[in-house]
Amino acid sequence: MRLEWLEDLLAVLETGSLNRAAEQRLLTQPAFSRRIRTIERYVGVDLVDRSRKPVQLRKAVRDQQQKMQELAASLRDLVYELKRQDRETQNRVVITSQHAIAATIAPELVKRLAPDPDISIRLRSANRDECYAMLMTKQADIALLYRSVADPLPADEDFLEQVEVRSERLIPVIASAELKTVRRQLKSGPLAVVAYPADVSLGQVLSQEVFPAIKGSDSVRRRAETALTLAALQLALSGVGVAWIPESLGASDIAQGGLADLSDVLPSSMLTVVAVRLSGAKSPAEAAVWQLAAEAEADT
Numbered sequence: 001m002r003l004e005w006l007e008d009l010l011a012v013l014e015t016g017s018l019n020r021a022a023e024q025r026l027l028t029q030p031a032f033s034r035r036i037r038t039i040e041r042y043v044g045v046d047l048v049d050r051s052r053k054p055v056q057l058r059k060a061v062r063d064q065q066q067k068m069q070e071l072a073a074s075l076r077d078l079v080y081e082l083k084r085q086d087r088e089t090q091n092r093v094v095i096t097s098q099h100a101i102a103a104t105i106a107p108e109l110v111k112r113l114a115p116d117p118d119i120s121i122r123l124r125s126a127n128r129d130e131c132y133a134m135l136m137t138k139q140a141d142i143a144l145l146y147r148s149v150a151d152p153l154p155a156d157e158d159f160l161e162q163v164e165v166r167s168e169r170l171i172p173v174i175a176s177a178e179l180k181t182v183r184r185q186l187k188s189g190p191l192a193v194v195a196y197p198a199d200v201s202l203g204q205v206l207s208q209e210v211f212p213a214i215k216g217s218d219s220v221r222r223r224a225e226t227a228l229t230l231a232a233l234q235l236a237l238s239g240v241g242v243a244w245i246p247e248s249l250g251a252s253d254i255a256q257g258g259l260a261d262l263s264d265v266l267p268s269s270m271l272t273v274v275a276v277r278l279s280g281a282k283s284p285a286e287a288a289v290w291q292l293a294a295e296a297e298a299d300t
Contacts, residue, residue, distance in 0.1 A: 003079065005039045006072040008032070009047070009057065013065050017054045091285040092120040096131045097144035098201075100229035104248040105166065105273055106144055109292055119285045127227055128201045135276060141286050142293070146246075147272045150208035151201045158279070163294045165273040169247045170205060172266040173259050178239045186265060189219030192241035200227045202244070205269050210244060213267035233259075246271060 011021035022032035040047050049058050097106050102125035110121045124140065134140040144165065147153045153162065174182050185191045191214070196203035211220055223241040226232055229249055236243035237259060253259035275293035282290070 001042075001071075003072060003075040005035070005042075006068050006075070008035055008039065009061065010065070010068055010072060012036075012057050013062060013068075016056075018048075019054070090283055091118050092122060093142065093283075093286050093289045094122045094124065094134075094140045095142050095144060095289070096124045096126060096134045096140035098128055098131060098146055098229075099125045100246045100249050101125075101144045101146070101273060103230060104246065109289065112292055113289065116288070119288060121289070135278065138278070141277060141282075142289060143276045144293075145274055145276060146201055147274045148201070148205050148209070148269060150269070151204040153274055153276065161277050161279055163275050163290070165275050165293050167270060167272045169263070170202065170210075170244050170269040170271050171247050171250065172210075172242050172244050172262040172268060173233070173236050173250050173254070174242045174262060175237050175239045176257055176260045179260055181239075182242060182262065183265075185219075190221035191219055192221055192223040194224045194226065194232045194235045194241045194243035195222045196232070197225060197227050202229065203227075205271075206244060209269045210267050242266065244269070 008021070008025060011024045012018060015021045015024055018032060018036065019029055022029045025032060027035065036048060047057055047061050049056050095106060095109070102123060106123055110123065113119050113121060124134065126134065128145055131140070131143045131145060135143045145153060148170075182191070196206055198204070198207060214220060221241075224235050226235065229245050232243040233245050233249055233253070235241065236245070237253065242262060250259050250261070254261050275290065277286075277290065
C-alpha cells in the first residue's frame with residue numbers, strides 16, 4: 001500500500017466526499033476517482049459505496065480510519081528517516097588512520113570540519129595494513145598513513161591518489177626520571193628500548209634507519225615490543241625503555257616535564273603523514289575533507 005493511497009482514503013474520510021477530497025489532494029475529480037479505483041484493484045475489494053449519494057467509503061473502511069492514520073504516520077516517518085539517513089550517508093566521510101595519527105593529527109581535521117553541519121566524520125584507527133584493506137574494500141573513504149624512507153607507501157597512479165598532509169619526526173623518548181639510567185646505558189650498555197614488530201611500518205623504520213645509527217647497536221636490548229605507538233609512549237613513561245614515537249604524540253608529556261626527548265643523543269627519523277584515497281568520483285563531503293588534507297601542509 002502506497003503512502004499517497006492511504007492519504008487519499010484518509011482525505012475522503014476527513015472531508016466526507018470524493019469531490020472535497022479531490023480538492024484537498026489537488027486533483028481533479030475524475031483523476032481522483034481513477035486513483036480510488038486503482039486502490040480498489042490493488043486491494044481486490046470495493047472500498048466505495050457508489051449506490052449512495054454522495055458516494056462514501058464503505059463501513060469496513062471507515063472502521064479502519066485510526067489504523068490507516070497510524071500507518072500513514074509511520075510511513076511518513078519511515079520516508080523521512082530514509083531520506084535523513086541517505087543525506088547522512090552522502091555527507092558522511094569515513095577516515096581510517098594509523099593509531100598515532102588518530103590520536104594526534106586526525107582530530108585537527110575533524111575539528112576544522114566541525115562548523116559544517118552537513119558533514120559527518122567517522123574516524124577509525126588500525127595498523128597500516130588494515131587501513132589499506134579498509135580503503136581498498138571501500139570501508140573507508142580516506143586513509144591517513146605514515147610514510148618514511150625505510151617504508152614508503154605503494155604508489156599506483158591508476159587507482160590511488162595521495163597528498164602530503166604534514167611531516168614530523170619519530171623521536172626517542174624516556175621518562176624524565178630515567179635520564180640518568182639512559183646515560184649510563186649509553187656509556188656501558190645495553191640500552192633498553194621499546195621496539196615495534198618487524199612486520200609493522202615503524203618496525204621497519206627502527207630496524208633500517210634508527211638502530212643501525214646507534215653507536216654500538218649490538219648493545220641495544222629490546223625490553224618490550226608493541227605495534228601501538230600509544231602503548232610505546234606509556235611504556236616509555238613507565239621507564240621500561242627508550243621508545244621512538246611521533247613527536248606530536250609526546251609533545252604534551254614533554255612540555256609537562258614527565259617525558260624527555262633524547263634526540264640530542266639518539267637518532268630520530270622523519271615521517272610524512274600522507275592522505276590516500278581511491279581515484280574516481282567523490283561526494284561533496286569527501287571532496288571537502290580531501291581539500292582540507294591538501295591544505296594542512298601549507299598551514300603547518
